[in-house]
Each structure stands twice: as structure tokens, then as C-alpha cells.
Amino acid sequence: MNVLQEKGIPIDKQIRTWHDIVKRPYCRAHVDCYSRTRQILLNGIETEAWSFKHHFVRKSDDMELNKTLVKIRRLEDMQQTTVNWLCPANQTVLDTTLGYEQVAVDLTAWLAQNEKDKYVKETFDFGLLEDFDHLYRYSQFAYMIEETDPNEIVQKMTDVMIARPTQNHHNCNAIRIRKPYDKDKTSPETKVNILTLISAEQQTHNFYAEHGFMYGNNDLKRLYAEICDIEEEHVTMYETLVDPNESMLEKWLIHEFTEVCNYHNCYKDETDERLKLIWEEFMQMEIAHLKVAAELFEKYEKRGADEVIGSELVLPCHFESQKEYVSKVIETEADKRLGGKQDYNKIDELPDDWASYKVQEMVAKDGAPSEQAIRLSMQSINRDIAHAEEKLLRKQADILEKGLQKKAQAPNTVTPDEYKNFEKVERIDFIE
Numbered sequence: 001m002n003v004l005q006e007k008g009i010p011i012d013k014q015i016r017t018w019h020d021i022v023k024r025p026y027c028r029a030h031v032d033c034y035s036r037t038r039q040i041l042l043n044g045i046e047t048e049a050w051s052f053k054h055h056f057v058r059k060s061d062d063m064e065l066n067k068t069l070v071k072i073r074r075l076e077d078m079q080q081t082t083v084n085w086l087c088p089a090n091q092t093v094l095d096t097t098l099g100y101e102q103v104a105v106d107l108t109a110w111l112a113q114n115e116k117d118k119y120v121k122e123t124f125d126f127g128l129l130e131d132f133d134h135l136y137r138y139s140q141f142a143y144m145i146e147e148t149d150p151n152e153i154v155q156k157m158t159d160v161m162i163a164r165p166t167q168n169h170h171n172c173n174a175i176r177i178r179k180p181y182d183k184d185k186t187s188p189e190t191k192v193n194i195l196t197l198i199s200a201e202q203q204t205h206n207f208y209a210e211h212g213f214m215y216g217n218n219d220l221k222r223l224y225a226e227i228c229d230i231e232e233e234h235v236t237m238y239e240t241l242v243d244p245n246e247s248m249l250e251k252w253l254i255h256e257f258t259e260v261c262n263y264h265n266c267y268k269d270e271t272d273e274r275l276k277l278i279w280e281e282f283m284q285m286e287i288a289h290l291k292v293a294a295e296l297f298e299k300y301e302k303r304g305a306d307e308v309i310g311s312e313l314v315l316p317c318h319f320e321s322q323k324e325y326v327s328k329v330i331e332t333e334a335d336k337r338l339g340g341k342q343d344y345n346k347i348d349e350l351p352d353d354w355a356s357y358k359v360q361e362m363v364a365k366d367g368a369p370s371e372q373a374i375r376l377s378m379q380s381i382n383r384d385i386a387h388a389e390e391k392l393l394r395k396q397a398d399i400l401e402k403g404l405q406k407k408a409q410a411p412n413t414v415t416p417d418e419y420k421n422f423e424k425v426e427r428i429d430f431i432e
């Protein structure tokens with residue numbers, strides 16, 4: 001469809017009742033893991049749509065524009081409530097956390113494989129490995145504290161094992177800044193891909209910041225603090241890919257287009273009939289938001305909306321198992337690090353005064369919570385909570401050897417030799 005020619009649900013018909021806003025949640029026991037990842041992602045998309053419009057209005061003194069923005073902003077907020085609250089009350093914070101990291105892994109892997117801009121793709125691959133390692137660290141606590149087999153949540157679609165170790169993800173935030181794309185040369189697809197990922201990472205950051213305190217266990221609380229800080233870096237990394245010279249109206253247009261594309265992709269893929277209806281209804285709402293944004297963009301900037309977003313929908317969030325792709329990235333890129341020139345280096349190419357060493361030494365002086373997660377598993381059950389093909393699991397010690405920096409190691413670092421021992425002990429009986 002040519003999205004700019006569709007009508008959608010008129011804005012004035014989009015205000016809903018409280019009964020309609022709060023819908024019946026999905027079932028924790030029966031939901032497909034990719035229905036859950038869609039719900040998590042779309043919540044992040046709505047949060048971004050809402051907060052962007054706040055920033056826009058704070059900078060704008062145009063009453064006509066502001067009246068329209070605040071009207072649509074309330075609708076985004078209502079959508080966000082509906083989508084977020086599809087999460088059932090009996091899904092624990094750790095369950096949801098595993099879902100968030102599954103989103104990050106499988107979404108980023110999908111985007112990386114479909115991204116035509118090489119630098120953007122490299123950045124996606126770089127972030128992918130970090131979120132993959134987060135899933136592994138959180139899984140230790142899900143098992144130890146709540147007796148949750150990570151496969152109850154990720155349903156064998158995503159592997160659970162070590163990648164680039166989390167303690168090495170902390171950087172001087174200034175070197176996370178990436179090179180922006182050129183707004184006049186970049187495809188609508190790249191713009192949508194990046195905004196989709198910014199929204200997901202920002203949502204993940206906010207979720208950890210707002211829920212980490214809900215556990216009384218201090219080691220777990222610290223793990224939330226540690227990974228929350230990395231998600232903050234991820235938001236920095238992805239948002240600086242965006243051309244800062246886009247006008248606010250241009251950004252608004254891209255935001256609404258991103259919403260349409262995400263709902264369309266989720267609607268197309270959804271297997272749960274009830275969720276599918278919601279994604280369809282919300283896509284129709286977004287089409288109307290896009291129409292308004294396009295009209296205002298054309299009126300104020302005197303150029304066609306299609307110059308910015310084209311006329312074809314893009315597919316920014318198809319979820320399927322990405323084990324094969326992810327395992328290739330782990331094997332080739334565990335030792336990659338952020339360079340000082342907005343580029344990427346291998347560990348052995350880093351200068352002695354690499355800016356991130358200092359940060360890592362400071363934050364892990366008393367031990368890294370992400371290392372403590374594994375230590376606690378070793379002490380309490382002498383098992384590694386990991387799930388992947390046996391031949392991949394047997395490479396964990398080598399991956400760690402390659403991916404772990406010699407400098408700035410936390411005092412409680414689990415060594416490659418200790419990983420070799422995991423091969424000798426019996427594995428946890430994961431759901432098959």
C-alpha cells in the first residue's frame with residue numbers, strides 16, 4: 001500500500017474508554033515468545049512517540065502545531081498504556097527482563113541482516129553481542145531466585161550463553177558517539193531501522209531503571225544497575241547515528257512512519273488473534289497520525305513527505321530465531337571494542353590510554369555484578385546456566401579467552417579456565 005494515500009481512523013475518533021484502554025493481558029504460560037517480544041517493542045515505540053512530542057512542544061511557539069501535537073500525544077499515551085499493560089501481572093520482573101533481552105538480540109540480528117548501510121550494520125552487530133551476554137547474566141538469577149528455566153521465556157528460539165563479557169561493555173560514553181547518517185542520502189529503511197532500535201533500547205533502559213529495586217537481593221539489584229548503565233550507552237550509540245540536521249517536523253514524520261511500519265510488521269506476523277486485532281487497530285490510528293504529520297510537514301517545509309519517507313512500507317521488526325547469525329557474530333566479534341575515532345577496534349589494537357579502561361576500573365573496583373552472577377551459580381549449583389548446541393557451548397572458554405580484556409578486569413572475574421570446568425559438570429536440564 002502507498003501509506004501516504006491511506007486514511008486510517010480519524011484522529012477525533014481515537015479517544016478510547018478506560019475499559020478499552022485496559023485490555024485483558026496475554027497468558028504467561030501460553031504466549032508465544034515472539035508475541036511477547038512484539039508487545040515489548042511496541043511499548044517502546046509508543047513511549048518514544050509520546051516523549052518526542054513533549055520535546056517538540058517544549059521547543060515550539062507555533063500554536064496551531066502545538067494544538068495538534070498535544071492532541072495526538074495523548075493518543076500515543078493511551079496506546080502505550082494498552083500495549084504495556086498486555087503484560088500479565090503474574091509475569092515476574094525477571095521473566096520480563098529475559099523477554100527484553102530476547103527483543104534486543106533477535107530484533108538487532110534481523111535489522112543487521114537487512115541494513116544496507118555498512119557502518120550502521122556494523123554498529124548493530126556490535127550492540128547485538130552485548131545484549132546477548134546480558135540475557136545470559138540475567139538467566140542465572142532467573143534460575144537461582146525464581147526457579148525459572150530461561151527456555152520458559154525464550155522458548156528455545158534464542159541461545160543463552162556467554163558472548164562479549166558484560167564487564168567489558170562499560171565505556172567512556174563520549175566514545176559511544178557514532179557518526180550520523182546524511183538525512184538527504186539515507187534510505188527511509190535505515191531511518192526506520194535506527195529509530196526502532198533506539199526506541200527498544202530506551203525502553204529497556206527505563207524498564208531496568210524502574211524495576212531493578214524490586215528484588216531484595218543486592219547482587220541482582222547491582223546487576224540491574226550495571227546493565228541499565230549499558231542500555232544508557234546503547235541509547236547513546238544508536239541515537240547518535242541519526243542526522244542532527246533533520247528538522248523537528250521531519251523527525252515527527254519519521255516517528256509516525258516508524259510507528260506505522262512496526263504495527264504493520266507485527267500485524268502481519270502475529271499468531272495470537274486477539275493481539276493481531278489490536279496491532280491492526282493501532283496501525284489504522286498511526287496511519288491517521290502520519291497523514292496529519294505529512295500535511296503539516298508539506299505545509300511548513302514546502303516539500304513532499306515522500307522525499308523523506310518514500311512511499312513503501314518497510315519491515316523493521318520481523319522476529320524469528322537468529323541463532324545461526326548470532327553465533328557467527330559471537331565467533332568473529334567477541335573481541336571488538338569501540339575505537340576513539342567513532343570506529344571499531346580489536347582489543348589488541350587499543351592504546352594503553354583507551355578512554356574506557358578508566359571507566360571500567362572505576363565501576364568494577366569492588367567486583368562486577370555480571371561476574372558475580374556466574375560465581376553465584378557456580379557456588380550454589382556448580383552448573384553453568386547456559387543453553388545452546390553442545391558444540392557451541394564447548395567454545396565458551398575460547399570465546400571468553402578471546403573476548404575478555406586483559407586490562408581493567410574486575411577482581412571477581414570468572415576465568416576461561418573456570419569455564420572449562422563447566423564442560424565437565426552435568427548441565428542443567430533445560431526444557432527441550
Ligand SMILES: [Fe+2]
Binds near residue numbers: 049079259286
Ligand atoms: Fe502510537
Ligand SMILES: [Fe+2]
Binds near residue numbers: 104132134135204
Ligand atoms: Fe541488554
Ligand SMILES: [Fe+2]
Binds near residue numbers: 104
Ligand atoms: Fe541493549
Ligand SMILES: [Fe+2]
Binds near residue numbers: 076
Ligand atoms: Fe503515532
